[in-house]
Amino acid sequence: MWQALYEELKDKGFMVVAVAQESRGAEHARPWIEQAGSSYWQLIDTDHRLEDLYNLVNVPQAIWIDEQGRIARPPETAGSTDHFRRMDLSTRTMTPRDQAERLAARQAYLDAVRAWVATGAHALPAAAVRADLPKVTPEIAEARARFRLGVWLRANDRAAEGDLHLAEASRLHPESWSLWRQAADLDEVGKASGPEFWKRVQALGDRPYYPPPKL
């Protein structure tokens, strides 16, 4: 997904680290990774550790990290948009206008990454990064522990019991699409984008599924 960007910028002190939030494990992610033919790091994160460490709620989200290892932009949507919510579900297609807008938004995001690498543009001052960091609540912290336990139980032939903890994780942290969708996928491949997913998306109403980055 980021290979062209990486090729273009890799000699300018730039690296891409793509982390698969994939509780089914490496082999499940392998076809996508091999198809991407990427030369940057492609890592496998079966326990969604990255989402725990950085308080993430959806994929794809990105964090920009500068040369000193400092967070230059808080977690934000990485190039995706909400246009998919208006697509024709029977044909799975978007209108030409939505497709064009979606592409333009993605292009603008990639251009922002290019500008950051070239000049440091779009890196935020510390106070602005802090102000935009989503806060971890005790409920979110418990949801992470439940999710970890649920994934382990599922991987060790205790699916029914694991599902109880995964469901409780989603109840405790309803804003996390990743917790819900990963649990749905563990239940059955495809379920994460099935009818129940669309019902949840519709229930958002005016709220975004992919909040646009504040560039």
Add this chain to the structure above:
Amino acid sequence: MTKILTPTGEHDIAAHDGLWMSPVDAERVTGWTLKPEGMCRADLCVPLPASALAPNEVDLEAFWKKLGGPVVASEARDVWALGAAAEERNATLEGLEAPDFTLPDIDGVPRTLSQLRGRKVFLATWASW
């Protein structure tokens, strides 16, 4: 053996009656060391109530809850998960140093974020689902 899952690891520990264990095992799981002042890590010590201590044993569940971290267990109490406390996560993120991690690539080779110091890193998630 009791299985204990932490944010970064997985341990098999000889625990009894919940998470009562030797201080050596408690340190192995948490990185905190039992001292006369309490459980200590670097310069920080967290005192433990007498009810969480026994001769050469410590109640890890009581300690972890004192830290503010979530503790959840399977029905048979043979598998436990200790989560990071919300305040710890927030304090780390607000420090703005990117939390470090080590994860395997597709061939199982471990990769550590901090190895990339000196470069700009675009750290992004994705999933097949």
